[in-house]
Amino acid sequence: MDDTERRLADLHAMWRIRALEEKIRELRIGGEEIVGSVHLCIGQEAGPVGACTELGPDDALFATYRGHGWALARGVPAEGIIAECAGRATGVNGGRGGSAYFTAPEHGFHGENSIVGAGLPIAVGAALAGRFDGGGRLAMTVCGDGALNQGASHEALNMAAAFKLPVVFVCENNYWSELTPIDEMVGEPELWRRAAGYGMAGARVDGNDPAAVRAAVREAAERARSGGGPTLLELMTQRLVGHYIGDVEQYRRPGELDRAREEEPIARLTGALEAAGVAAGRIEDARARARAEIEEAAAAALAAPLADPETAKDHVYA
Amino acid sequence: MPELIAETRKLKYGEAVNAALARLLEEVPESLLYGEDVGKPGGVFGVTRGLRRKFGERVFDTPISEAAILGSAVGAALMGARPIVEIMWADFSLVALDQLVNQAANARYVSRGAAPAPIVVRTQQGNAPGACAQHSQSLEALFLHVPGLRLAMPRTAQDAHDVLVAAVHADDPVIVVENRSLYFGDKAEVELGGAPRPMGWSHLRRPGRDVTVVSWGAVTGQALAAAESLAARGVEAEVLELTWLNPVDLDAVLASVARTRRLAVVHEANVTGGFGAEIVARVAEAGLGLDAAPVRVGAPDVRIPAAPGLAAAVLPGAGTIAARIAGMTAA
Ligand SMILES: Cc1ncc(C[n+]2csc(CCOP(=O)(O)OP(=O)(O)O)c2C)c(N)n1
Numbered sequence: 001m002d003d004t005e006r007r008l009a010d011l012h013a014m015w016r017i018r019a020l021e022e023k024i025r026e027l028r029i030g031g032e033e034i035v036g037s038v039h040l041c042i043g044q045e046a047g048p049v050g051a052c053t054e055l056g057p058d059d060a061l062f063a064t065y066r067g068h069g070w071a072l073a074r075g076v077p078a079e080g081i082i083a084e085c086a087g088r089a090t091g092v093n094g095g096r097g098g099s100a101y102f103t104a105p106e107h108g109f110h111g112e113n114s115i116v117g118a119g120l121p122i123a124v125g126a127a128l129a130g131r132f133d134g135g136g137r138l139a140m141t142v143c144g145d146g147a148l149n150q151g152a153s154h155e156a157l158n159m160a161a162a163f164k165l166p167v168v169f170v171c172e173n174n175y176w177s178e179l180t181p182i183d184e185m186v187g188e189p190e191l192w193r194r195a196a197g198y199g200m201a202g203a204r205v206d207g208n209d210p211a212a213v214r215a216a217v218r219e220a221a222e223r224a225r226s227g228g229g230p231t232l233l234e235l236m237t238q239r240l241v242g243h244y245i246g247d248v249e250q251y252r253r254p255g256e257l258d259r260a261r262e263e264e265p266i267a268r269l270t271g272a273l274e275a276a277g278v279a280a281g282r283i284e285d286a287r288a289r290a291r292a293e294i295e296e297a298a299a300a301a302l303a304a305p306l307a308d309p310e311t312a313k314d315h316v317y318a
Numbered sequence: 319m320p321e322l323i324a325e326t327r328k329l330k331y332g333e334a335v336n337a338a339l340a341r342l343l344e345e346v347p348e349s350l351l352y353g354e355d356v357g358k359p360g361g362v363f364g365v366t367r368g369l370r371r372k373f374g375e376r377v378f379d380t381p382i383s384e385a386a387i388l389g390s391a392v393g394a395a396l397m398g399a400r401p402i403v404e405i406m407w408a409d410f411s412l413v414a415l416d417q418l419v420n421q422a423a424n425a426r427y428v429s430r431g432a433a434p435a436p437i438v439v440r441t442q443q444g445n446a447p448g449a450c451a452q453h454s455q456s457l458e459a460l461f462l463h464v465p466g467l468r469l470a471m472p473r474t475a476q477d478a479h480d481v482l483v484a485a486v487h488a489d490d491p492v493i494v495v496e497n498r499s500l501y502f503g504d505k506a507e508v509e510l511g512g513a514p515r516p517m518g519w520s521h522l523r524r525p526g527r528d529v530t531v532v533s534w535g536a537v538t539g540q541a542l543a544a545a546e547s548l549a550a551r552g553v554e555a556e557v558l559e560l561t562w563l564n565p566v567d568l569d570a571v572l573a574s575v576a577r578t579r580r581l582a583v584v585h586e587a588n589v590t591g592g593f594g595a596e597i598v599a600r601v602a603e604a605g606l607g608l609d610a611a612p613v614r615v616g617a618p619d620v621r622i623p624a625a626p627g628l629a630a631a632v633l634p635g636a637g638t639i640a641a642r643i644a645g646m647t648a649a
Contacts, residue, residue, distance in 0.1 A: 036448015087625030098624025
């Protein structure tokens with residue numbers, strides 16, 4: 001794929017996530033279809049889009065409750081995601097998981113997680129299993145900046161480094177952990193520097209540029225697959241929305257959101273393509289196709305029946 | 319200690335917690351208040367709002383590090399501080415159980431009372447529509463299996479206030495389990511500033527001659543609604559609400575069951591190994607003759623699903639509770 005085609009593909013992929021999130025927000029605010037806590041990744045689309053193209057079908061991805069975008073980029077169909085958020089029988093987990101805790105292993109998406117930091121040790125285990133089953137699997141785990149302060153995160157980073165396991169730890173540093181800024185909660189706000197302490201590679205990456213993310217993940221994945229051990233990547237990005245839908249965001253610092261909007265990945269890539277002379281119609285097409293796909297997925301999802309209460313007790317045990 | 323001035327105000331449940339915390343920070347100079355988003359933002363439910371401004375650095379935010387929150391509370395308490403810490407959801411305490419079970423609960427015992435760790439852990443649990451399986455569990459039985467930990471589950475604004483005051487003035491580690499479905503309910507008259515009460519009280523919420531319904535936490539509201547609907551059918555259920563589960567007001571339970579000769583326990587937690595089993599066992603051990611087999615109403619042994627329709631199918635509601643009680647009084 002030449003560079004322009006790649007960039008248009010990235011723009012389209014980011015628009016799919018943006019459109020999905022906006023649709024989910026609309027459904028959450030506008031009526032009864034989606035209830036409860038929903039965490040959107042609007043503004044953070046470049047991470048999943050850049051990273052997931054480097055994953056093979058047998059690789060294992062672990063995300064957090066802010067995981068719709070990662071699921072979509074990994075290949076989980078939008079219809080199944082929306083249906084899950086709306087408690088439909090056709091949701092990826094038939095309504096059991098909801099927005100914050102769904103899983104779609106058939107797509108190499110091994111789950112969101114609503115416990116901060118819990119995904120890191122699980123990813124270590126996925127990589128560890130690859131040593132024994134010969135699968136050569138890469139495990140990628142995504143967490144927030146705040147999550148690196150969990151005990152489980154420290155233990156996972158150390159174990160992966162000690163065993164030189166093929167894990168890529170992706171930290172999406174969006175500066176905020178719910179309502180509290182990361183720079184007040186750590187002694188060293190450059191989180192990627194922790195990698196050295198564990199004896200693994202680490203890097204800080206422009207997390208609003210899918211190409212930069214892709215390059216960093218490719219290097220980390222190659223290192224991991226060739227026995228060079230894990231990598232900690234710190235993607236610098238920002239969420240343009242609240243921690244969850246309904247968050248009034250009183251904690252934001254003056255000017256922060258204005259700056260964030262200038263740097264957000266979709267506007268940036270659109271501007272870059274325009275500046276490179278790519279036809280306006282092709283840029284618009286990337287957006288329009290994404291929106292149409294999501295509208296159709298939402299209509300199909302909402303046309304499906306609600307999960308049957310009779311099934312609520314199924315699947316606790318084998 | 320500054321003089322206690324009793325005053326009555328109309329407060330929501332969350333506001334009553336806030337009032338209790340303000341009072342405790344005022345009257346217990348050794349107290350500290352901290353947890354994730356507790357300080358500057360004032361808590362994810364706004365419960366600690368304004369306290370940082372009023373009390374400065376004794377109220378602060380922490381990293382997302384439950385083991386460090388609970389462990390540091392134990393350490394600070396060993397040095398004479400009175401930490402009040404928040405674990406945002408009861409589910410999140412599970413990543414740091416060592417500090418509660420192996421550390422806090424042991425400190426007094428092994429030191430023969432010389433080095434207790436009187437921490438107060440505020441948390442909340444229960445189901446709210448759309449909450450996922452990792453944000454819906456009712457974990458009181460898990461904590462109650464650990465000797466050394468005290469536990470209360472206040473349901474009213476008054477109890478939310480009184481429990482915290484009692485907890486901070488007590489010399490044991492106390493877990494206060496609030497319920498987020500209660501924070502933003504109606505306002506109620508709350509008497510503030512009264513003297514700290516000894517732990518372990520209960521409330522007889524509704525007298526009745528036919529059956530004793532023992533309950534605790536938010537689901538007591540459903541038990542009361544069930545009792546109302548049964549009354550219309552001629553069954554008079556007595557509803558006893560346990561504010562504290564450790565220490566538990568067993569005398570009140572036994573006195574009531576001795577009168578009604580029937581026992582139902584209602585909790586939101588799942589049934590197996592639940593505290594309801596403990597209540598039934600203690601009544602059995604007391605040798606009270608019963609006119610019907612006791613009944614436990616709770617969630618079946620299932621994970622809690624996210625979709626509201628699925629969750630409603632497994633959580634005990636007033637209808638289920640009434641049906642189970644009606645069943646035992648039918649004979
Ligand atoms: C163990 C645990 N503690 C606390 C929480 C509550 N909580 C949910 S999201 C969140 C903030 C996480 O921030 P960060 O890791 O930076 O991720 P972001 O939400 O910014 O993507 C917190 C504290 C939780 N879910 N699990």
